[in-house]
Amino acid sequence: MPLSDALVRKLRSIGDVSDETAAALAELPMRHAELARDEEAATDGAPTDSCCLLIEGWMHRQKLVADGGRQILAFNVAGDIPDLQSLHLKHMDHSLVATTRCRVAFIAHETMRDLVHSRPEIGDLLWRDSLIDAATFRTWILMMGRQPAIKHLAHLMCELFVRSATVGLSDGNSCPVPLTQEQLSDALGLSLVHTNRSLQELREQGLIAFDGRRLAILDWPRLSDMAEFDPTYLHLREREDFDPAAPLDRH
Amino acid sequence: MPLSDALVRKLRSIGDVSDETAAALAELPMRHAELARDEEAATDGAPTDSCCLLIEGWMHRQKLVADGGRQILAFNVAGDIPDLQSLHLKHMDHSLVATTRCRVAFIAHETMRDLVHSRPEIGDLLWRDSLIDAATFRTWILMMGRQPAIKHLAHLMCELFVRSATVGLSDGNSCPVPLTQEQLSDALGLSLVHTNRSLQELREQGLIAFDGRRLAILDWPRLSDMAEFDPTYLHLREREDFDPAAPLDRH
Protein backbone atom coordinates (compact mmCIF):
# COMPACT_ATOMS: atom_id res chain seq x y z
CA MET A 1 0.00 0.00 0.00
CA PRO A 2 1.16 3.54 -0.69
CA LEU A 3 2.86 5.11 2.26
CA SER A 4 0.41 7.95 2.59
CA ASP A 5 -2.49 5.56 3.02
CA ALA A 6 -2.24 5.77 6.78
CA LEU A 7 -2.52 9.56 6.53
CA VAL A 8 -5.52 9.47 4.21
CA ARG A 9 -7.24 6.95 6.43
CA LYS A 10 -6.60 9.14 9.43
CA LEU A 11 -7.87 12.27 7.74
CA ARG A 12 -10.95 10.45 6.49
CA SER A 13 -11.69 9.42 10.08
CA ILE A 14 -12.18 13.06 10.97
CA GLY A 15 -13.43 14.61 7.70
CA ASP A 16 -13.94 14.29 3.98
CA VAL A 17 -10.99 13.86 1.64
CA SER A 18 -11.68 13.78 -2.10
CA ASP A 19 -9.86 11.19 -4.18
CA GLU A 20 -8.14 14.07 -5.95
CA THR A 21 -6.82 15.44 -2.70
CA ALA A 22 -5.78 11.98 -1.60
CA ALA A 23 -3.77 11.70 -4.81
CA ALA A 24 -2.13 15.05 -4.11
CA LEU A 25 -1.15 13.83 -0.66
CA ALA A 26 0.44 10.74 -2.17
CA GLU A 27 2.62 12.97 -4.34
CA LEU A 28 3.99 15.05 -1.51
CA PRO A 29 7.76 15.01 -1.35
CA MET A 30 8.87 13.52 1.94
CA ARG A 31 11.96 12.05 3.50
CA HIS A 32 11.49 8.57 4.88
CA ALA A 33 13.24 7.33 7.97
CA GLU A 34 13.21 4.59 10.52
CA LEU A 35 13.46 5.47 14.18
CA ALA A 36 14.72 3.25 16.97
CA ARG A 37 12.79 2.96 20.21
CA ASP A 38 13.31 6.09 22.38
CA GLU A 39 14.82 8.03 19.50
CA GLU A 40 13.73 11.65 19.37
CA ALA A 41 12.16 13.00 16.20
CA ALA A 42 11.97 16.50 17.70
CA THR A 43 13.47 17.93 20.85
CA ASP A 44 11.94 20.22 23.44
CA GLY A 45 13.11 23.77 22.83
CA ALA A 46 14.64 23.12 19.43
CA PRO A 47 13.60 24.87 16.20
CA THR A 48 11.91 22.78 13.51
CA ASP A 49 11.64 22.81 9.76
CA SER A 50 9.49 19.80 9.00
CA CYS A 51 6.55 17.78 10.26
CA CYS A 52 6.76 14.11 11.11
CA LEU A 53 4.18 11.76 9.62
CA LEU A 54 3.98 8.49 11.52
CA ILE A 55 3.58 5.58 9.11
CA GLU A 56 4.06 2.56 11.31
CA GLY A 57 4.64 2.02 15.04
CA TRP A 58 3.85 4.27 17.98
CA MET A 59 5.23 7.63 19.10
CA HIS A 60 4.56 9.81 22.11
CA ARG A 61 5.11 13.40 23.14
CA GLN A 62 6.64 14.29 26.47
CA LYS A 63 7.95 17.04 28.72
CA LEU A 64 10.40 16.71 31.56
CA VAL A 65 10.62 18.46 34.93
CA ALA A 66 13.74 19.44 36.86
CA ASP A 67 13.66 16.54 39.31
CA GLY A 68 13.81 14.08 36.43
CA GLY A 69 10.09 13.40 36.22
CA ARG A 70 8.52 12.83 32.85
CA GLN A 71 5.01 13.60 31.69
CA ILE A 72 3.74 11.93 28.54
CA LEU A 73 1.27 14.22 26.79
CA ALA A 74 -0.09 12.04 24.02
CA PHE A 75 0.34 8.76 22.21
CA ASN A 76 0.31 8.64 18.44
CA VAL A 77 -0.48 5.89 15.98
CA ALA A 78 -0.03 5.39 12.23
CA GLY A 79 -1.49 8.24 10.20
CA ASP A 80 -0.90 10.85 12.88
CA ILE A 81 1.27 13.91 12.36
CA PRO A 82 2.32 14.30 15.98
CA ASP A 83 4.18 17.58 15.54
CA LEU A 84 1.80 19.24 13.13
CA GLN A 85 1.85 22.23 15.45
CA SER A 86 5.45 22.92 14.43
CA LEU A 87 4.09 24.26 11.15
CA HIS A 88 3.10 27.44 12.97
CA LEU A 89 5.13 27.17 16.18
CA LYS A 90 8.76 27.23 15.21
CA HIS A 91 10.15 25.97 18.49
CA MET A 92 9.15 22.73 20.15
CA ASP A 93 7.61 23.10 23.60
CA HIS A 94 7.94 19.35 24.18
CA SER A 95 9.73 16.37 22.68
CA LEU A 96 8.48 13.85 20.14
CA VAL A 97 9.81 10.36 20.82
CA ALA A 98 9.52 6.95 19.18
CA THR A 99 7.66 4.73 21.63
CA THR A 100 8.49 1.69 19.54
CA ARG A 101 10.75 1.32 16.58
CA CYS A 102 8.81 3.05 13.83
CA ARG A 103 8.69 4.25 10.27
CA VAL A 104 8.14 7.94 9.68
CA ALA A 105 8.27 10.47 6.87
CA PHE A 106 9.38 14.06 7.33
CA ILE A 107 7.55 16.67 5.29
CA ALA A 108 9.20 20.08 4.98
CA HIS A 109 7.23 22.97 6.40
CA GLU A 110 7.54 24.70 3.07
CA THR A 111 5.85 21.76 1.39
CA MET A 112 3.11 21.75 4.01
CA ARG A 113 2.54 25.45 3.68
CA ASP A 114 2.22 25.27 -0.10
CA LEU A 115 -0.23 22.43 0.35
CA VAL A 116 -2.51 24.14 2.84
CA HIS A 117 -2.55 27.36 0.85
CA SER A 118 -3.14 25.73 -2.52
CA ARG A 119 -5.80 23.39 -1.12
CA PRO A 120 -7.83 25.09 1.58
CA GLU A 121 -9.80 21.85 1.91
CA ILE A 122 -6.74 20.07 3.25
CA GLY A 123 -5.65 23.12 5.23
CA ASP A 124 -8.94 23.20 7.08
CA LEU A 125 -8.76 19.49 7.72
CA LEU A 126 -5.25 19.71 9.16
CA TRP A 127 -6.32 22.64 11.28
CA ARG A 128 -9.22 20.49 12.44
CA ASP A 129 -6.79 17.71 13.27
CA SER A 130 -4.70 20.00 15.43
CA LEU A 131 -7.87 21.15 17.19
CA ILE A 132 -8.80 17.56 17.98
CA ASP A 133 -5.34 17.24 19.44
CA ALA A 134 -6.15 20.13 21.74
CA ALA A 135 -9.53 18.61 22.64
CA THR A 136 -7.70 15.46 23.67
CA PHE A 137 -5.41 17.47 25.92
CA ARG A 138 -8.46 19.06 27.52
CA THR A 139 -9.89 15.66 28.26
CA TRP A 140 -6.61 14.52 29.79
CA ILE A 141 -6.64 17.60 32.01
CA LEU A 142 -10.12 16.68 33.20
CA MET A 143 -9.12 13.11 33.96
CA MET A 144 -5.95 14.17 35.76
CA GLY A 145 -7.61 16.84 37.79
CA ARG A 146 -10.91 15.32 38.73
CA GLN A 147 -10.84 11.53 38.46
CA PRO A 148 -9.18 8.83 40.54
CA ALA A 149 -6.44 6.67 39.08
CA ILE A 150 -8.57 3.73 38.03
CA LYS A 151 -11.05 5.82 36.08
CA HIS A 152 -8.24 7.72 34.45
CA LEU A 153 -6.54 4.51 33.38
CA ALA A 154 -9.83 3.08 32.11
CA HIS A 155 -10.36 6.26 30.14
CA LEU A 156 -6.94 6.08 28.54
CA MET A 157 -7.61 2.51 27.49
CA CYS A 158 -10.91 3.59 25.94
CA GLU A 159 -9.20 6.38 24.06
CA LEU A 160 -6.39 4.24 22.74
CA PHE A 161 -8.79 1.57 21.58
CA VAL A 162 -11.24 3.93 19.89
CA ARG A 163 -8.51 5.86 18.13
CA SER A 164 -6.91 2.63 16.94
CA ALA A 165 -10.20 1.14 15.81
CA THR A 166 -11.11 4.32 13.98
CA VAL A 167 -8.12 4.10 11.68
CA GLY A 168 -8.43 0.37 11.14
CA LEU A 169 -5.76 -0.78 13.56
CA SER A 170 -8.05 -2.88 15.73
CA ASP A 171 -8.96 -6.50 15.35
CA GLY A 172 -12.39 -7.14 16.78
CA ASN A 173 -12.14 -6.15 20.41
CA SER A 174 -8.38 -5.79 20.62
CA CYS A 175 -5.63 -3.57 19.25
CA PRO A 176 -1.87 -3.12 19.65
CA VAL A 177 -0.88 -1.02 22.67
CA PRO A 178 2.90 -1.39 22.91
CA LEU A 179 3.37 0.42 26.20
CA THR A 180 5.22 -0.44 29.35
CA GLN A 181 3.57 0.26 32.69
CA GLU A 182 6.19 2.92 33.24
CA GLN A 183 5.05 4.72 30.10
CA LEU A 184 1.44 4.40 31.18
CA SER A 185 2.39 5.87 34.57
CA ASP A 186 4.09 8.82 32.98
CA ALA A 187 1.02 9.46 30.85
CA LEU A 188 -1.38 9.20 33.78
CA GLY A 189 0.77 11.23 36.14
CA LEU A 190 0.89 8.30 38.58
CA SER A 191 3.61 6.22 40.16
CA LEU A 192 4.56 2.93 38.56
CA VAL A 193 3.38 0.96 41.57
CA HIS A 194 -0.01 2.57 41.64
CA THR A 195 -0.47 2.15 37.90
CA ASN A 196 0.34 -1.52 38.28
CA ARG A 197 -2.29 -1.92 40.97
CA SER A 198 -4.89 -0.02 38.99
CA LEU A 199 -4.24 -2.26 36.00
CA GLN A 200 -4.73 -5.32 38.14
CA GLU A 201 -8.01 -3.92 39.34
CA LEU A 202 -9.26 -3.45 35.77
CA ARG A 203 -8.21 -6.98 34.95
CA GLU A 204 -9.84 -8.44 38.05
CA GLN A 205 -13.06 -6.69 37.21
CA GLY A 206 -12.94 -8.40 33.84
CA LEU A 207 -12.87 -5.14 31.90
CA ILE A 208 -9.66 -5.47 29.91
CA ALA A 209 -6.76 -7.73 29.10
CA PHE A 210 -3.40 -6.06 28.60
CA ASP A 211 0.10 -7.52 28.38
CA GLY A 212 2.22 -4.61 27.24
CA ARG A 213 1.69 -5.42 23.60
CA ARG A 214 -2.00 -5.70 22.98
CA LEU A 215 -5.06 -4.36 24.70
CA ALA A 216 -8.28 -6.36 24.62
CA ILE A 217 -11.56 -4.80 25.64
CA LEU A 218 -13.49 -7.47 27.51
CA ASP A 219 -16.53 -5.44 28.55
CA TRP A 220 -16.94 -2.18 26.66
CA PRO A 221 -20.18 -1.09 28.33
CA ARG A 222 -18.77 -1.41 31.84
CA LEU A 223 -15.35 -0.07 30.92
CA SER A 224 -16.61 3.03 29.13
CA ASP A 225 -19.13 3.53 31.90
CA MET A 226 -16.53 3.40 34.65
CA ALA A 227 -14.33 5.80 32.68
CA GLU A 228 -17.21 8.16 31.90
CA PHE A 229 -15.86 7.90 28.38
CA ASP A 230 -17.63 10.23 25.96
CA PRO A 231 -15.99 10.11 22.52
CA THR A 232 -17.32 13.54 21.57
CA TYR A 233 -13.89 15.01 22.23
CA LEU A 234 -12.35 12.92 19.46
CA HIS A 235 -14.65 14.65 17.00
CA LEU A 236 -14.79 11.64 14.71
CA ARG A 237 -16.62 11.93 11.45
CA GLU A 238 -20.28 11.43 12.14
CA ARG A 239 -20.70 7.97 13.51
CA GLU A 240 -23.30 7.75 16.25
CA ASP A 241 -22.48 6.10 19.51
CA PHE A 242 -19.27 4.21 19.17
CA ASP A 243 -19.59 0.46 19.45
CA PRO A 244 -16.34 -1.49 19.12
CA ALA A 245 -18.26 -4.57 18.09
CA ALA A 246 -19.72 -2.83 15.07
CA PRO A 247 -17.95 -3.35 11.73
CA LEU A 248 -15.78 -0.35 10.91
CA ASP A 249 -16.23 1.78 7.87
CA ARG A 250 -12.99 0.97 6.10
CA HIS A 251 -13.12 2.90 2.84
CA MET B 1 -11.04 52.65 21.27
CA PRO B 2 -12.44 50.40 18.56
CA LEU B 3 -13.76 47.18 19.97
CA SER B 4 -11.47 44.97 17.94
CA ASP B 5 -8.42 46.62 19.47
CA ALA B 6 -8.13 43.92 22.09
CA LEU B 7 -8.09 41.31 19.32
CA VAL B 8 -5.45 43.10 17.27
CA ARG B 9 -3.31 43.57 20.34
CA LYS B 10 -3.64 39.90 21.16
CA LEU B 11 -2.78 38.80 17.63
CA ARG B 12 0.18 41.15 17.52
CA SER B 13 1.46 39.53 20.71
CA ILE B 14 1.87 36.27 18.84
CA GLY B 15 2.57 37.36 15.26
CA ASP B 16 2.57 40.13 12.68
CA VAL B 17 -0.63 41.89 11.68
CA SER B 18 -0.47 44.50 8.92
CA ASP B 19 -2.43 47.70 9.41
CA GLU B 20 -4.53 46.70 6.42
CA THR B 21 -5.46 43.42 8.05
CA ALA B 22 -6.14 45.17 11.32
CA ALA B 23 -8.54 47.43 9.46
CA ALA B 24 -10.25 44.40 7.94
CA LEU B 25 -10.70 42.92 11.41
CA ALA B 26 -12.29 46.14 12.62
CA GLU B 27 -14.87 45.84 9.83
CA LEU B 28 -15.96 42.33 10.69
CA PRO B 29 -19.67 42.04 11.37
CA MET B 30 -20.23 40.84 14.92
CA ARG B 31 -22.98 40.73 17.47
CA HIS B 32 -22.12 42.39 20.75
CA ALA B 33 -23.38 41.14 24.06
CA GLU B 34 -22.83 41.47 27.76
CA LEU B 35 -22.62 38.34 29.86
CA ALA B 36 -23.37 38.03 33.55
CA ARG B 37 -21.01 36.17 35.85
CA ASP B 38 -21.38 32.38 35.41
CA GLU B 39 -23.37 32.82 32.21
CA GLU B 40 -22.49 30.27 29.52
CA ALA B 41 -21.47 31.49 26.09
CA ALA B 42 -21.25 27.90 24.79
CA THR B 43 -22.37 24.66 26.35
CA ASP B 44 -20.63 21.30 26.48
CA GLY B 45 -22.06 19.02 23.82
CA ALA B 46 -24.01 21.70 22.01
CA PRO B 47 -23.53 22.64 18.34
CA THR B 48 -22.12 26.08 17.54
CA ASP B 49 -22.38 28.60 14.75
CA SER B 50 -20.19 31.43 15.92
CA CYS B 51 -17.00 32.24 17.78
CA CYS B 52 -16.89 34.37 20.89
CA LEU B 53 -14.42 37.25 21.03
CA LEU B 54 -13.79 38.42 24.58
CA ILE B 55 -13.56 42.20 24.73
CA GLU B 56 -13.57 42.92 28.43
CA GLY B 57 -13.59 40.78 31.57
CA TRP B 58 -12.54 37.17 32.09
CA MET B 59 -13.92 33.89 30.85
CA HIS B 60 -12.95 30.29 31.47
CA ARG B 61 -13.55 26.92 29.90
CA GLN B 62 -14.66 23.95 31.94
CA LYS B 63 -15.78 20.33 31.89
CA LEU B 64 -17.81 18.52 34.54
CA VAL B 65 -17.65 14.96 35.84
CA ALA B 66 -20.50 12.77 37.02
CA ASP B 67 -19.95 13.28 40.75
CA GLY B 68 -20.33 17.03 40.31
CA GLY B 69 -16.64 17.83 40.09
CA ARG B 70 -15.54 20.63 37.81
CA GLN B 71 -12.26 21.05 35.97
CA ILE B 72 -11.36 24.45 34.61
CA LEU B 73 -9.29 24.07 31.45
CA ALA B 74 -8.20 27.60 30.73
CA PHE B 75 -8.71 31.21 31.67
CA ASN B 76 -9.20 33.84 28.99
CA VAL B 77 -8.61 37.56 28.95
CA ALA B 78 -9.55 40.42 26.62
CA GLY B 79 -8.53 39.77 23.03
CA ASP B 80 -8.88 36.01 23.30
CA ILE B 81 -11.28 33.98 21.16
CA PRO B 82 -11.83 31.21 23.69
CA ASP B 83 -13.91 28.98 21.43
CA LEU B 84 -11.99 29.50 18.23
CA GLN B 85 -11.89 25.71 17.92
CA SER B 86 -15.62 25.70 17.22
CA LEU B 87 -14.80 26.99 13.74
CA HIS B 88 -13.74 23.47 12.78
CA LEU B 89 -15.29 21.40 15.58
CA LYS B 90 -19.01 21.82 15.34
CA HIS B 91 -19.87 20.47 18.77
CA MET B 92 -18.47 21.80 22.01
CA ASP B 93 -16.49 19.29 24.06
CA HIS B 94 -16.53 21.66 27.06
CA SER B 95 -18.34 24.79 28.20
CA LEU B 96 -17.33 28.42 27.88
CA VAL B 97 -18.35 30.46 30.90
CA ALA B 98 -18.10 34.09 31.96
CA THR B 99 -15.80 34.21 34.97
CA THR B 100 -16.75 37.80 35.62
CA ARG B 101 -19.39 39.93 34.03
CA CYS B 102 -17.95 40.62 30.59
CA ARG B 103 -18.37 42.13 27.17
CA VAL B 104 -18.11 39.83 24.19
CA ALA B 105 -18.77 39.83 20.46
CA PHE B 106 -20.00 36.82 18.54
CA ILE B 107 -18.61 36.35 15.05
CA ALA B 108 -20.49 33.96 12.76
CA HIS B 109 -18.49 30.98 11.59
CA GLU B 110 -19.36 31.91 8.04
CA THR B 111 -17.76 35.31 8.55
CA MET B 112 -14.69 33.71 10.09
CA ARG B 113 -14.38 31.21 7.28
CA ASP B 114 -14.57 33.90 4.61
CA LEU B 115 -11.93 35.84 6.51
CA VAL B 116 -9.42 33.04 6.84
CA HIS B 117 -9.84 32.00 3.21
CA SER B 118 -9.63 35.49 1.79
CA ARG B 119 -6.67 36.42 4.01
CA PRO B 120 -4.39 33.45 4.54
CA GLU B 121 -2.22 35.72 6.70
CA ILE B 122 -4.95 35.97 9.29
CA GLY B 123 -5.93 32.35 8.84
CA ASP B 124 -2.42 31.22 9.66
CA LEU B 125 -2.30 33.52 12.66
CA LEU B 126 -5.60 32.20 14.04
CA TRP B 127 -4.39 28.66 13.48
CA ARG B 128 -1.25 29.61 15.36
CA ASP B 129 -3.37 31.00 18.16
CA SER B 130 -5.27 27.73 18.47
CA LEU B 131 -1.95 25.88 18.55
CA ILE B 132 -0.73 28.05 21.41
CA ASP B 133 -3.94 27.13 23.18
CA ALA B 134 -2.97 23.49 22.78
CA ALA B 135 0.57 24.19 23.99
CA THR B 136 -0.91 25.73 27.12
CA PHE B 137 -2.98 22.61 27.73
CA ARG B 138 0.18 20.53 27.40
CA THR B 139 1.89 22.62 30.04
CA TRP B 140 -1.09 22.26 32.36
CA ILE B 141 -0.92 18.49 31.91
CA LEU B 142 2.74 18.56 32.90
CA MET B 143 2.06 20.62 35.99
CA MET B 144 -0.89 18.48 37.03
CA GLY B 145 0.89 15.22 36.49
CA ARG B 146 4.37 15.89 37.73
CA GLN B 147 4.46 18.86 40.09
CA PRO B 148 3.25 19.38 43.65
CA ALA B 149 0.46 21.80 44.40
CA ILE B 150 2.58 24.79 45.32
CA LYS B 151 4.65 24.70 42.15
CA HIS B 152 1.55 24.24 40.08
CA LEU B 153 -0.10 27.23 41.69
CA ALA B 154 3.04 29.31 41.28
CA HIS B 155 3.12 28.33 37.62
CA LEU B 156 -0.48 29.34 37.05
CA MET B 157 0.24 32.72 38.59
CA CYS B 158 3.23 33.13 36.28
CA GLU B 159 1.12 32.25 33.27
CA LEU B 160 -1.74 34.57 34.15
CA PHE B 161 0.62 37.45 34.77
CA VAL B 162 2.68 36.98 31.61
CA ARG B 163 -0.37 36.59 29.42
CA SER B 164 -1.94 39.68 30.93
CA ALA B 165 1.23 41.71 30.65
CA THR B 166 1.71 40.65 27.06
CA VAL B 167 -1.56 42.21 25.95
CA GLY B 168 -1.11 45.33 28.03
CA LEU B 169 -3.37 44.42 30.93
CA SER B 170 -0.70 44.65 33.60
CA ASP B 171 0.35 47.61 35.61
CA GLY B 172 3.98 47.29 36.62
CA ASN B 173 4.19 44.12 38.63
CA SER B 174 0.49 43.51 39.06
CA CYS B 175 -2.55 42.64 36.97
CA PRO B 176 -6.23 41.83 37.47
CA VAL B 177 -6.90 38.20 38.40
CA PRO B 178 -10.58 38.13 39.35
CA LEU B 179 -10.67 34.55 40.59
CA THR B 180 -12.01 32.97 43.73
CA GLN B 181 -9.96 30.30 45.44
CA GLU B 182 -12.61 27.82 44.42
CA GLN B 183 -12.03 28.66 40.77
CA LEU B 184 -8.29 28.36 41.27
CA SER B 185 -8.83 24.95 42.89
CA ASP B 186 -10.91 23.75 39.98
CA ALA B 187 -8.21 24.86 37.58
CA LEU B 188 -5.42 23.22 39.55
CA GLY B 189 -7.33 20.02 40.21
CA LEU B 190 -6.94 20.55 43.96
CA SER B 191 -9.30 20.91 46.88
CA LEU B 192 -10.26 24.35 48.07
CA VAL B 193 -8.56 23.82 51.42
CA HIS B 194 -5.29 22.78 49.89
CA THR B 195 -5.34 25.63 47.40
CA ASN B 196 -5.88 28.03 50.26
CA ARG B 197 -2.89 26.65 52.13
CA SER B 198 -0.71 26.73 49.05
CA LEU B 199 -1.65 30.35 48.46
CA GLN B 200 -0.69 31.20 52.01
CA GLU B 201 2.63 29.53 51.47
CA LEU B 202 3.34 31.65 48.38
CA ARG B 203 2.37 34.74 50.33
CA GLU B 204 4.49 33.82 53.32
CA GLN B 205 7.47 33.27 51.09
CA GLY B 206 6.97 36.79 49.80
CA LEU B 207 6.46 35.69 46.21
CA ILE B 208 3.03 37.11 45.43
CA ALA B 209 0.17 39.16 46.78
CA PHE B 210 -3.31 38.11 45.77
CA ASP B 211 -6.71 39.12 47.08
CA GLY B 212 -9.09 37.59 44.58
CA ARG B 213 -9.08 40.68 42.40
CA ARG B 214 -5.49 41.51 41.62
CA LEU B 215 -2.31 39.53 41.53
CA ALA B 216 0.97 41.24 42.38
CA ILE B 217 4.27 39.59 41.60
CA LEU B 218 6.59 40.40 44.49
CA ASP B 219 9.62 38.36 43.45
CA TRP B 220 9.59 37.26 39.84
CA PRO B 221 12.96 35.49 39.87
CA ARG B 222 12.09 33.29 42.83
CA LEU B 223 8.49 32.74 41.74
CA SER B 224 9.32 31.72 38.19
CA ASP B 225 12.17 29.61 39.50
CA MET B 226 9.99 27.72 41.98
CA ALA B 227 7.42 27.17 39.24
CA GLU B 228 10.03 26.10 36.69
CA PHE B 229 8.23 28.59 34.48
CA ASP B 230 9.50 28.57 30.91
CA PRO B 231 7.41 30.89 28.72
CA THR B 232 8.40 29.07 25.54
CA TYR B 233 5.04 27.35 25.51
CA LEU B 234 3.24 30.67 25.12
CA HIS B 235 5.07 31.18 21.82
CA LEU B 236 5.06 34.94 22.16
CA ARG B 237 6.39 37.02 19.36
CA GLU B 238 10.14 37.15 19.65
CA ARG B 239 10.95 38.73 22.94
CA GLU B 240 13.89 37.18 24.71
CA ASP B 241 13.67 36.22 28.31
CA PHE B 242 10.53 37.64 29.77
CA ASP B 243 11.06 40.26 32.42
CA PRO B 244 7.90 41.75 33.89
CA ALA B 245 9.80 44.85 34.90
CA ALA B 246 10.77 45.61 31.32
CA PRO B 247 8.59 48.08 29.41
CA LEU B 248 6.27 46.29 27.02
CA ASP B 249 6.32 46.72 23.29
CA ARG B 250 2.93 48.31 22.80
CA HIS B 251 2.69 48.99 19.05
Add this chain to the structure above:
DNA sequence: CGCCTATTTGATCTGATTCAAACAATGTGG
Protein backbone atom coordinates in the same frame (compact mmCIF):
# COMPACT_ATOMS: atom_id res chain seq x y z
C1' DC C 1 22.58 -19.72 31.03
C1' DG C 2 22.80 -15.22 32.68
C1' DC C 3 21.84 -10.40 32.08
C1' DC C 4 18.70 -6.82 31.68
C1' DT C 5 14.24 -4.94 31.58
C1' DA C 6 9.55 -5.16 33.17
C1' DT C 7 6.08 -6.58 36.47
C1' DT C 8 4.44 -7.62 40.90
C1' DT C 9 4.13 -7.59 46.00
C1' DG C 10 4.66 -5.74 50.71
C1' DA C 11 5.24 -2.07 54.02
C1' DT C 12 5.38 2.57 55.21
C1' DC C 13 4.79 7.37 54.57
C1' DT C 14 2.81 11.79 52.98
C1' DG C 15 0.57 15.25 50.12
C1' DA C 16 -3.75 16.18 49.54
C1' DT C 17 -8.81 15.36 50.65
C1' DT C 18 -12.65 15.58 53.49
C1' DC C 19 -15.40 17.13 57.16
C1' DA C 20 -16.61 20.72 60.18
C1' DA C 21 -16.75 25.14 61.83
C1' DA C 22 -15.29 29.90 62.44
C1' DC C 23 -14.47 34.10 60.38
C1' DA C 24 -14.42 37.92 57.02
C1' DA C 25 -16.16 40.47 53.41
C1' DT C 26 -19.69 41.94 50.39
C1' DG C 27 -24.00 43.18 49.11
C1' DT C 28 -29.14 43.94 49.81
C1' DG C 29 -33.37 45.39 51.44
C1' DG C 30 -35.73 47.69 54.97
Add this chain to the structure above:
DNA sequence: CCACATTGTTTGAATCAGATCAAATAGGCG
Protein backbone atom coordinates in the same frame (compact mmCIF):
# COMPACT_ATOMS: atom_id res chain seq x y z
C1' DC D 1 -26.96 53.02 57.47
C1' DC D 2 -27.68 49.07 59.94
C1' DA D 3 -29.17 44.02 60.09
C1' DC D 4 -28.88 40.11 57.88
C1' DA D 5 -27.96 36.85 54.21
C1' DT D 6 -24.74 35.22 51.13
C1' DT D 7 -20.48 34.24 49.32
C1' DG D 8 -15.67 33.61 50.04
C1' DT D 9 -11.64 32.68 53.11
C1' DT D 10 -9.27 30.58 56.83
C1' DT D 11 -8.31 27.16 60.51
C1' DG D 12 -8.25 22.53 62.70
C1' DA D 13 -8.51 17.58 62.79
C1' DA D 14 -9.09 13.10 60.81
C1' DT D 15 -8.63 10.28 56.89
C1' DC D 16 -7.18 8.44 52.49
C1' DA D 17 -5.50 7.91 47.72
C1' DG D 18 -1.50 7.59 45.93
C1' DA D 19 3.78 8.01 46.58
C1' DT D 20 7.95 6.05 48.06
C1' DC D 21 11.12 2.53 49.46
C1' DA D 22 12.67 -2.05 49.06
C1' DA D 23 12.81 -6.46 47.32
C1' DA D 24 11.08 -10.52 44.88
C1' DT D 25 9.53 -12.52 40.61
C1' DA D 26 9.01 -13.02 35.77
C1' DG D 27 10.16 -12.48 30.83
C1' DG D 28 13.11 -11.71 26.76
C1' DC D 29 17.06 -12.25 24.48
C1' DG D 30 22.12 -12.45 23.14
